[in-house]
Amino acid sequence: MTITKTLTAALLASVAFVGQAAAACEITLRSSDTHPDGYPTVEAVKHMGALLQDRSDGRICIEVFHSAQLGEERDTIEQTRFGVIDLNRVSMGPFNNLVEQTKVVSLPFIFRSVDHMHRVMDGPIGDEILAAFEPHDLIGLAYFDGGSRSFYNSQRPIESFEDMAGLKIRVMQSDIFVDMMTAMGASATPLPYGEVYSSIQTGVIDGAENNWPSFESSGHYEVAGYYTLNEHLIVPEVLVMSKQSWDGLSADDQALVRQAARDSVPVMREMWAAREKASEDQVRAAGVQIITDIDKTPFIEAMVPVYEKHVTSDELRDLVMRIQATE
Incomplete structure (x- = not known):
């Protein structure tokens, strides 16, 4: 793909290290992820790249830049819209103010379980939401798992709804998540993912919310000793492509990219399940206090004003x- 004049210095520096295999390709798609190397979403895009390289007879490759090498999610979304980054794995939250349909799948307790989320996103509703990205200069390709998100903090175990009161909790930069925390009586603090560890360590925030692999891989469990499995969010993550990059491909190559993305999903889910178990084992072994017996009803009831505000x-x-009617 043509590198635009607005390409950042960081990206140019990174491209200099493209391996021999990628350099030999006619088309090298640059892909961003904030998660570290080895994380299921990172490995899924690598798998997609292997499929593409094989199916295109070596013409198309993907170079994956993990660990926020190209920036935090909000920044990389803009770079992807402008064609500086070709592919991007992003959480739904940062899209909420851009693609309004993503608000719905970001709502607390909208999904009853991970299986329910899969049934919804693998069907026509998921396709409808992917299509909603195109007017915003993005092509929605596939959904990856983000697991179920729960609260962790450094101050006290959250054993009831009342225990949320006054806690300073980091959330993704999304109005829905800010309002969710307010409805629970906590103080929402939007922060980039990369700042959470030091912010808990220094007391800027008391905690955050995330899934087992993120809690473990980020090292947040080292500074937040209480993890409550209330599972308030089960939000899929999305793999998008720059429309500018997409339009530069032939129809046949577009079909190859879309199919390779979809074929990476079951591989990602298998890796995710294994990673969740491994992360949980590591966190428990580290002595983090895990709270599993919690009544979700007050949390769910508190979300009524959040739905009323954002489902407009x-x-x-x-x-x-x-979504609620999907069995």
Whole structure:
């Protein structure tokens, strides 16, 4: 793909290290992820790249830049829209103010379980939401798992809804997540993911919320000794492509990219399940206090005003109803 004049110095420096295999390709797609090397989403995009290279007879490669090498998620979204980054694995939260349909799948307790989320996102509702990215100069390709997100903090075990009161909790930069924390009586602090560890360590925040692999791989369990499995969010993550990069491909190559992305999903889910178990084992072994017996009902009931505020159109209300009706 053509590198635009707005390409950042960091990206140019990174491209200099492209391996011989990628350098031999006619098309090298640069892919961003904030997670570290070895994380399931990172490995899934590598797998997608292997599929693409094989199916294109070596013409198309993917170079994966993990560990936020190209920036935090909000920054990389803009770079992807402008064609500086070709592919990007991003959480749904940072898209909420751009692609309004992503608000619905970011709502607390919208999914009853991970299996329910898979059934919704693997079907026509998921395809509908992917299509909603295109007017914003992005092509939605596939969904990856983000697991179920729960609260962790350094101050006290959260054993009831009342225990949330006054805690300073980091959330992704999304109005929905800020309002969710407010409805729970906590103080929401939007921060980039990379700042969470030091912010807990120094007392800027008391904790955050995330899944087992992120809690473990980030090292947050080292500074936050209480983890409560309330599973307030089960939010899929999305793999998007720059529309500018997409439009530079032939129709046949577009089909190859889309199919390789979809074929990476079951591989990602298998790796995710194994990684979740390994991360949980490591966190428990480190002595983190895990709270599993918690009544979710007060948390769910507190979300009524959050839904009322953010589900503001007939289209979004219909989307909520269809998701809830999916068996």
